[in-house]
Amino acid sequence: MSSVPIGYLIPSLLLAWCTYYVVAPRNWPRMFNSLGFYFGVINELPFLALFWLFGETWLAFSQGDVSSLVGWLAFGLTILAVAGLLVIIHWGLQAAPVVNRGLDDNLGQRWRDSIDAKIARRLHNRFTFTALLGPFFVRRHDVKRIANIQYGDAGVHHLLDIYRHKSLPTNRPVLIHFHGGAMVSGSKNRQALPLLYRLASQGWVCVSANYRLSPAATFPDQLIDAKKVIAWIREYGKQYGANPDSIFVAGSSSGAQLAALAALTSNDPKLQPGFENVDTSVSAAINLYGDYDWLDTNGTWTDSGRDRTGFLASIMKSSPAEDREAWEQASPLTRIRKDAPPFFVIHGDRDTSLPVQDAHHFAQKLRSISQSPVVYAELPGAEHNLDLFHSIRNEAVMDGIDAFAAWVCTNNKHNSDRS
Template sequence: MANSDLAAVEPLHPILAEGVKARRARPAFPDIGPEAAKRLFEEMQANPEGLPAVAEVEALTVAGAEGALEARLYRPDTQALPPLVVYFHGGGFVVGSFATHDRNARRIVNAAGALVVSINYRLAPEHPFPAGPLDASAAVADLAARAEALGADPARIFVAGDSAGATLAIAAALSGRDGRGPVLAGLIAFYPVTDMTTIGAGVSYEAFGDGSVGLSEADMIWFRDLYAPDPADWNDPRCSPLTAELAELGELPPTLVITAAYDVLAEDGALLAARLRSAEVATTYLHVEGVNHGFIGAPNPPPATLSTYEAVADWMKSLG
């Protein structure tokens, strides 16, 4: 896809524009430090009204790289053996939890009829790279081994995530290539971070880096420098999937990449989709107009949010 194809066509939906306005009225994360940012993000996302209902929600413990991790399991209302989706929340590798991304998990459950497990992986700066990717890989391997016991179809295991969580989902899928991990049915990446070495460069950063539509260049630099303070790590494929060799990427399962028109990460996702196709990975790319970074978790979702989840469900079903 040519970079010019990323130019926004539809205006940002008014519901999402109001959300940007509210966010800009709060302190910027880089101005208050990571501890305060973690608390603020949890407060910002705490909106229990109108949560989609699911059949059951339960606490779960899963394996991490250096100990147990908290997780939350969501069951669909179905008698069939559902697919399992292992979900990693966004938050720049620094903020967020399964609580902040509760809506995302519930919407996947209802759209796809899937059993979803959302993971609280270790966060920076207390646990910098590669703690996140190592936790993601360990959690996916653990849940794949337990899929049938949890009531899911062990032949239909998906990894998914949004933003930083999408990057971790990709890292988990990469770690399982060449038979070294569970066989995955697919990978779902909502607006992933794919190249730490180019933050601030490219058409998407040029258009939206000032933060006028949400996530800013300053936010991204702050997140990156807390998560991967050593620039030598930025070229590690677990940190920047675009740096992986084609042969390495070619072992990935069928992949769905979703980007938002008003997002500094739009080009990241577009470039990943193009590189996956060059690696002969079965790749579906969906660029969503009129939305910004984080749109899939909007409390009062515009139509594009729910239609995106429907597209995810259709894609999953197309894989069998």
């Protein structure tokens, strides 16, 4: 038996399995869910997988290696993987209509008339060539990254990066992004890089910040750090071209939880030790596949929050019975307020790490109380970590964020209230 068909079989088997993991019903044991990042990464890179399979198949046929049993088995797996990848691509193409519908349903009639026509036109694109780039060419030649700026006294955990256009524009809106990692891991230069570079290329000042992590840190240390970044922008942002009166907070996974809490606890002196009098209000919050439902607004456990009790205790360093108030403060649902800024909540309907029902419930509760718009987009076929690469879905999400932010900058009363 030739070794070449084996070389064809192994990648075909691996890609077929990863594709099956993405498209199969969501009833995996917890062990497989924890490996979802590795198996599910193909969900945002279907074209890369297709190119690989086509190349391997062409090579196998051109060398006559499909005549063996192993070769035909590999070819059969390839056909199944391609079918699954076409399903994944179909799901990705549904992202733009879903994002459009979320914006149209919540920003009012003719909202597009108030934003730049070019940004509005991009919303109609279900597919752009950039989606083919995947993990490549994330950086942009017209963007300068200023790395490892100190914003506090906690060493590496109090560092931030600034992304800005090389032409050095001034008085530009700011996006602050907080990374995920369940507040126990992660760093500022791994998630949402396509979004940071894209907005910076358009003239925004983008900030990606580290924050203290458990087990060394105990909540609300992470939230205090998030608010400290906002305070730092208010004090020093103009030196980097920022408009301190137009600050957006964003985050991925647990970073989205921090962004939501920061937006919902503006100017709370108990969460701003040493900078109690600094204005930490923001113009809007953008939440990507976030963690929200620890406790409900009536103080009772949600189903998913109850499932994560043991894990959450490692961050809180207490049980709910020992420190109920601290646990309630860590749940975005319990911090919802009428004067909350606009929110854009984005989540995948196949997220195995944080259930989509939690995001939907949070958006509904927020919409029922807040006087500001709450845009919700539930993306078909999307898993966790949907913002890591260029993809059909992520391009549509970034188009939506771009349009939402443009609308907020033009219409948001939170900006005018501070001016």
